[in-house]
Amino acid sequence: MKSATSLTGSGSRDWIVQRISAVVLAVYSVVLLGFFLTHGDVSFTQWSSFMTSLPMRLFSLIAVLALAGHAWVGMWTVFTDYITTGKLGASAAGLRLVLQTLMIIAVLVFLFWGIMIFWGNGFGVVAV
Numbered sequence: 001m002k003s004a005t006s007l008t009g010s011g012s013r014d015w016i017v018q019r020i021s022a023v024v025l026a027v028y029s030v031v032l033l034g035f036f037l038t039h040g041d042v043s044f045t046q047w048s049s050f051m052t053s054l055p056m057r058l059f060s061l062i063a064v065l066a067l068a069g070h071a072w073v074g075m076w077t078v079f080t081d082y083i084t085t086g087k088l089g090a091s092a093a094g095l096r097l098v099l100q101t102l103m104i105i106a107v108l109v110f111l112f113w114g115i116m117i118f119w120g121n122g123f124g125v126v127a128v
Helices: 011-038 044-052 054-082 085-119
Strands: none
Touching: 011 054, 044 054, 054 085
């Protein structure tokens, strides 16, 4: 299968993106868990102050970008591995194109939404 719609154009680079993004997301999860474990009963003011601080905004931006890359590489891999002509016949290419297009739209919507949440008007912008 030609890697025309993969994230980086190379299976090795896609693999590296997948692993680095997984590490970023794991560290982000540990930081959030650490905040909750060290702050007991968290008020909205504490949570808002923590999440709107510049270091957390930057880290959240990196995490949102990592999530977008991770999701795209993972779903592209699933689509190209399981939506094949051998399994679904001649309709596989069209179905894969539709699914990949929907995935691109979903990833972009969530990417821009995540950026808007952290860099827009604070946490008041959580719904579109």
